[in-house]
Amino acid sequence: MLLLQKPLPSFTGSLVLLVQHKACKLKNHGRFGSDTKFSGDGYFQKHLKSGRRHFSKSRGPFVSCSLVPSTSELSDARVIYCVAPAMGHNQESHPESNFRVPAIVSALEKMELSPMFRGSEILELHSFSPASVEDIVSVHTKAYVSGLEKSMDQASQKGIIYIDGSGPTYATATTFQESLLAAGAGITLVDSVVAASKSSQDPPMGFALIRPPGHHAIPKGPMGFCVFGNVAIAARYAQRVHGLKRVFIIDFDVHHGNGTNDAFYDDPDIFFLSTHQDGSYPGTGKIDEVGHGSGEGATLNLPLPGGSGDIAMRTVFDEVIVPSAQRFKPDIILVSAGYDGHVLDPLASLQFTTGTYYMLASNIKQLAKDLCGGRCVFFLEGGYNLSSLSYSVADSFRAFLGEPSLASEFDDPAILYEEPSTKVKQAIQKVKHLHSL
Numbered sequence: 001m002l003l004l005q006k007p008l009p010s011f012t013g014s015l016v017l018l019v020q021h022k023a024c025k026l027k028n029h030g031r032f033g034s035d036t037k038f039s040g041d042g043y044f045q046k047h048l049k050s051g052r053r054h055f056s057k058s059r060g061p062f063v064s065c066s067l068v069p070s071t072s073e074l075s076d077a078r079v080i081y082c083v084a085p086a087m088g089h090n091q092e093s094h095p096e097s098n099f100r101v102p103a104i105v106s107a108l109e110k111m112e113l114s115p116m117f118r119g120s121e122i123l124e125l126h127s128f129s130p131a132s133v134e135d136i137v138s139v140h141t142k143a144y145v146s147g148l149e150k151s152m153d154q155a156s157q158k159g160i161i162y163i164d165g166s167g168p169t170y171a172t173a174t175t176f177q178e179s180l181l182a183a184g185a186g187i188t189l190v191d192s193v194v195a196a197s198k199s200s201q202d203p204p205m206g207f208a209l210i211r212p213p214g215h216h217a218i219p220k221g222p223m224g225f226c227v228f229g230n231v232a233i234a235a236r237y238a239q240r241v242h243g244l245k246r247v248f249i250i251d252f253d254v255h256h257g258n259g260t261n262d263a264f265y266d267d268p269d270i271f272f273l274s275t276h277q278d279g280s281y282p283g284t285g286k287i288d289e290v291g292h293g294s295g296e297g298a299t300l301n302l303p304l305p306g307g308s309g310d311i312a313m314r315t316v317f318d319e320v321i322v323p324s325a326q327r328f329k330p331d332i333i334l335v336s337a338g339y340d341g342h343v344l345d346p347l348a349s350l351q352f353t354t355g356t357y358y359m360l361a362s363n364i365k366q367l368a369k370d371l372c373g374g375r376c377v378f379f380l381e382g383g384y385n386l387s388s389l390s391y392s393v394a395d396s397f398r399a400f401l402g403e404p405s406l407a408s409e410f411d412d413p414a415i416l417y418e419e420p421s422t423k424v425k426q427a428i429q430k431v432k433h434l435h436s437l
Contacts, residue, residue, distance in 0.1 A: 253338020256285030
């Protein structure tokens, strides 16, 4: 996610309004819909206790009944995904822009990794509904959710408002609705993957191609481009609705997933494992942050030195991620898939490659198959170079399909430099000792 000098203050319900005098209108084109305006009036009060399938169809064009695909559709699929591009949630020249998800979709089409080219092997879910407020408040405070909803009128009048004190996390008139939709997409994929796992030992991998991202959003508010904690919300949903008590969350975004970390810091049933660049935004995620109370040991943070790359991440996977997951024995694996560790990404200084992300996707798929019946869903987090983001996600799809990587067609080994292997080894050994791995 975002690279800044210091952490952001938490959101407490009062909005910091930095006004840009623009008309705020949802502009979607082509497969992403048509020009539309949304209103958030009264949703929080009316639907606090409702299920997400009771979401009013008058709320906007994206809304439809949440439908899990049929057993036959799920049995044929090897990859299942949702697209929630949040076209109205956008600020000019902001790195977390509404170009991100369409760039991924275009790459999937270009590389023939869509249902149009693959038939039933790849399944896109078009019918999914927004998360309910009940889903959101399983992670976030009611005050934050109601405050954000009420701010939509201000955003509609003013154009763009900033919803944390230092300004990088913004809202437009559609942000509340589109953030609910992003969380709902992840929830629907959990429903679908769980349904498929009941009849197959090799269910499809899920991927939520969504924004706004989520892993920085703390229980009390937004942070670092993130509005609602999509992965955290899905984890609570998996527990509450499907009885999947033990959830293993892997976060390989270049920045620490502090929001997810905070949501489950004292929970022994949700294991949060984050690899991230040492010293990067938001300055959290130190090795000695291991959980609290009954959750002590169920949080594992591994900050990697700048310059860490493919060799470092392969070692981390084998020596840290695999033994942690094997010991935890999860019922489902959820992944905060941030692609901003790529060497071409502008917001950090790791040197992952497209091949690194292929390796992670392939190995996480196998880990889920070995430990939890293949139940696994990826959630898009960071990634701000549109080319490296889209090619890396496409290569992740190829990994899910068990097909060879095409990373060599995109990666340029000449731009890589020697990894700080001694520092990487020291960090890995320290975290292994701390967690008795």
